[in-house]
Amino acid sequence: GTAVAGTFDTLTVSSSTTGGVSLVNSTGAKTINDLNVTTTGGTGFAANNAGTLTVPNTATANVSSTNGPAIDIQSTTGLSSTFTNVSSTNSTGDGINLDSNGAGTFAANAGTISGAAGIALDVNGGNGNVTYDGNIANGAGATADITGRTGGAVSVSGTVNDTNDAGGGISLSGNTGGSTTFSSATKVLNTVAGDAVSMTTSDGHTLNLT
Numbered sequence: 001g002t003a004v005a006g007t008f009d010t011l012t013v014s015s016s017t018t019g020g021v022s023l024v025n026s027t028g029a030k031t032i033n034d035l036n037v038t039t040t041g042g043t044g045f046a047a048n049n050a051g052t053l054t055v056p057n058t059a060t061a062n063v064s065s066t067n068g069p070a071i072d073i074q075s076t077t078g079l080s081s082t083f084t085n086v087s088s089t090n091s092t093g094d095g096i097n098l099d100s101n102g103a104g105t106f107a108a109n110a111g112t113i114s115g116a117a118g119i120a121l122d123v124n125g126g127n128g129n130v131t132y133d134g135n136i137a138n139g140a141g142a143t144a145d146i147t148g149r150t151g152g153a154v155s156v157s158g159t160v161n162d163t164n165d166a167g168g169g170i171s172l173s174g175n176t177g178g179s180t181t182f183s184s185a186t187k188v189l190n191t192v193a194g195d196a197v198s199m200t201t202s203d204g205h206t207l208n209l210t
Contacts, residue, residue, distance in 0.1 A: 004051075010034040017041040019068065023050040029078070030054065035061040044070045044088070052078030057107075060084055069118075070111070071096045079104025079128070083111075086134060090115035095139070096132065100125040103152075107131040112158075114138060119145045120162070127151030127178060135159045142168035143189060144180075149205060151177040159186040169196040175205035183210045 005028025012035075013020040019042025023030070029052040037044045044065035047053055053076055055061050061083040063070045070088035073079060079101050086108035088095035095113035098106055104126065111134030113120040118141045123130050125148040135158035136143055143162045146154055160182060162169060169189035172180060187209065189196040199207055 004028050004030060007031045007033060011037070013037045013039065015040060019046065020044045020063065020065070021046065023047040023053065025049045027051045031056065032061065033059050035059065035063070037063045037065075039065045040067060042068045043072045044068065046072045047076050047079075048074045050076040050079075053081065055081035055083060057082035063087070066090060067092060069094050069097055070113070071098070071106075073097070073101060073104075073106065074099040075101065077102030077104050079106060081106050083108040085110045086132070087111040088113050088116060092117050094118040094122045094141075095120040095136075097122045098124070098126070098130060101128060102126050103128045105129050107133075109133050111135070112137060116141050121145075121156065123154055124148050125150075130154045131157075133157045135161070137161050138163050138165065140165050140167050142171055144170045146172045146180050147174050149175040149178045153178060154180040155183065156181070157183045159184045161186065161188045163188055163190040164192070166192040166194045168194040168198070170198070171195070172199045172202050172205065172207060175202040177204045179206040179208060181208040181210065183208070
């Protein structure tokens with residue numbers, strides 16, 4: 001991989017049609033103190049095998065993507081991130097994808113995922129806490145897919161309004177530990193013929209709809 005290390009005081013991407021920030025196979029410890037990304041294509045913030053990656057809770061970190069995912073972080077076990085606002089509109093894939101990040105943690109304090117053709121919130125593997133305090137609106141794909149978790153808490157506190165599509169609702173499978181919680185008073189899942197909530201082979205994992 002490529003050694004990329006240090007503190008980035010400001011990263012800004014405006015109206016890119018091909019994505020925003022991409023950290024792939026980058027070893028070294030990286031801290032991002034200020035992040036402002038707006039894209040009209042591609043992925044807003046992507047990291048794959050990105051070593052130690054920190055977005056501190058004191059940072060201003062905003063990612064807004066149209067026609068693509070806002071976040072796609074994979075195989076980054078040194079992840080410790082708190083984003084201010086994460087939003088995705090009309091993504092051709094997922095809204096947020098977090099895959100195989102071990103004990104790495106992700107949080108977004110606000111935002112909206114709407115119109116995703118794939119999964120609005122896609123979390124696979126790991127035992128680090130994942131928190132999305134934004135809203136999930138209608139999209140052709142599933143509302144959330146939580147798979148392969150061995151521990152940690154997945155928490156969504158924003159409203160869920162996913163109506164009039166067959167893409168599915170909340171699906172949990174292959175989890176051996178941890179929990180998933182949807183805590184907003186507003187949870188609307190109209191999945192036509194699909195399952196609104198499906199939980200399979202997830203002994204030891206707790207689902208809370210509070």
